[in-house]
């Protein structure tokens with residue numbers, strides 16, 4: 737085991753409150769494309785045209801077609817060994833919970849019970865007027881942006897688009913976890929989107945050790961990370977989890 741694995745395992749073994757912050761990279765090995773990087777979704781769908789609430793209000797049908805394609809991509813994807821490893825660590829009492837920026841439901845599908853969905857969840861639709869919500873059934877998404885059965889207003893996937901606030905409960909729970917933890921695993925994120933990217937800073941300023949798991953160094957690594965474990969989450973996390981047995 738290389739020095740970084742040993743240091744990361746040691747820090748996790750001694751932790752009294754470890755939490756994980758995950759980004760798109762943890763779902764890459766499930767076949768879900770990440771946002772940045774060469775095969776990133778934003779190469780094909782620039783976020784300003786597709787991922788902001790303004791774009792959705794301006795051209796709902798165009799943005800809805802983006803969601804249909806993204807949903808088809810995610811359909812049939814399954815949690816990978818990285819998701820299962822975090823669920824196992826939680827079951828062993830070694831991980832308090834997961835704060836995820838992802839909207840793909842993979843952590844819950846892998847058995848994680850304490851998941852904070854910082855950017856919502858793409859498996860639900862919500863009415864922009866009366867908050868009526870319904871499951872997003874990817875088998876019959878249709879070509880037109882959905883309207884609320886109760887008040888006929890436009891509905892949207894229950895995710896936080898750029899320019900939308902983080903749901904208050906998710907924000908306060910995530911901030912509390914970042915303040916209380918003594919180890920934060922930062923997994924598969926380029927840490928460029930705020931306020932999610934603020935959470936490791938909060939943890940660190942409260943004395944936490946930051947362990948970063950990523951296939952490459954990020955802007956974050958040199959300034960924030962205490963222990964960098966290079967590699968795909970689907971390989972690194974099971975090794976860390978088994979070292980805690």
Ligand code: BV8
Nearest residue numbers: 759760761770771772837898899924925926929930968969
């Ligand atoms: C808000 C949901 C208040 C939908 C998403 C200027 C400066 C600073 C901030 C801003 C600014 N202008 C505007 C802002 C605020 C803005 C923001 O941060 N913009 C950024 C782009 C600068 N933030 C917001 O708007 C937020 N709201 O601030 O509210 C407000 C209100 C009104 C007006 C203004 C502000 C809302 C942000 C939420 C947006 N929604 N997603 C959807 O999914 O489409 S964000 C989207 O990007 C995803 O959720 C994703 O999680 C997130 C971050 O991306 P990552 O997860 O990090 O993924 P990425 O592809 O970038 O990186 C993958 C990483 O994995 C890489 O490092 C790679 O090396 C690694 N990797 C790859 N494979 C593996 C791996 N690692 C391990 N194993 C592997 N196998």
Ligand code: ZN
Nearest residue numbers: 863866884887
């Ligand atoms: Zn409604």
